[in-house]
Structure formats: structure tokens, C-alpha cells
Amino acid sequence: MRIQTQASKKIHRFEVVKWLIVIILLVVTIIGNHYHRNAPLFLRVLGFIFMLSIAAGMAMITAKGKSILLFGREARTEMRKVIWPTPQETLHTTFIVTTVIAAMSLILWSLDSILVRMISFITTLRF
Numbered sequence: 718m719r720i721q722t723q724a725s726k727k728i729h730r731f732e733v734v735k736w737l738i739v740i741i742l743l744v745v746t747i748i749g750n751h752y753h754r755n756a757p758l759f760l761r762v763l764g765f766i767f768m769l770s771i772a773a774g775m776a777m778i779t780a781k782g783k784s785i786l787l788f789g790r791e792a793r794t795e796m797r798k799v800i801w802p803t804p805q806e807t808l809h810t811t812f813i814v815t816t817v818i819a820a821m822s823l824i825l826w827s828l829d830s831i832l833v834r835m836i837s838f839i840t841t842l843r844f
Contacts, residue, residue, distance in 0.1 A: 735779045742772040 746768040750761055776782045802810070 732779055735775060739772050739776045742768060
């Protein structure tokens with residue numbers, strides 16, 4: 718039992734070291750971008766993307782990063798399983814929704830007008 722605990726502590730420490738490296742890379746990227754503000758924008762963006770990709774790659778080899786990659790793969794698999802509507806079905810659905818919205822707006826407008834007239838009639842009566 719003690720060996721397993723020591724191994725898990727070692728793995729946990731290694732994970733912490735990986736995340737510290739990721740944070741240090743991000744901080745160095747931000748400070749370097751500020752320090753080299755007079756450099757051409759193209760080089761700054763290129764360096765920023767390079768350092769960001771290294772930090773992302775380092776983050777992806779951690780346990781959380783691996784679970785994120787697994788989630789992405791599973792999400793892509795589920796997206797492939799979905800039967801997407803054809804453009805014609807999408808167009809027909811859009812027309813139906815637009816028609817229903819127009820009809821409901823006319824119904825609500827007419828009800829509102831009737832209620833306004835009824836209330837104005839009632840409030841103008843003198844008893």
C-alpha cells in the first residue's frame with residue numbers, strides 16, 4: 718500500500734511540475750511580447766503562436782490534457798453519428814418557423830389592440 722502511495726505522490730508531483738512549466742511558458746510569452754514591443758508585429762505574432770503551441774502541447778501531456786483530448790475525440794465521433802438535415806429540409810423548416818412567428822405576432826398584436834381599446838373604453842366611462 719505504501720509503494721502505491723509513493724508512486725501516486727510522484728505522479729502528482731510530476732503533474733504539478735508540468736503545469737508549472739505551462740504557466741512559466743505563458744508568463745514568459747506575455748513578458749516577451751511586452752519586452753519586444755518594438756519588434757515587427759509579424760515576428761511577435763509568430764513567436765506568440767510558437768510559445769503558445771509549446772505551452773498547449775505541454776498541457777496536453779498532463780492528465781487533464783489527456784482527458785480533454787479524449788473528450789474532443791468522443792465529441793467528434795458523436796458528431797459523425799448525427800444525421801444532419803439536408804439544405805432543403807433546413808430551408809423548409811426556416812420558412813415554417815418564419816410563418817409561425819409572423820402569424821403569432823399578428824395574433825398578439827390584434828389581442829393587444831383589442832385589450833387597449835377595451836381598457837380605454839372602460840376608463841373613459843363616467844359613473
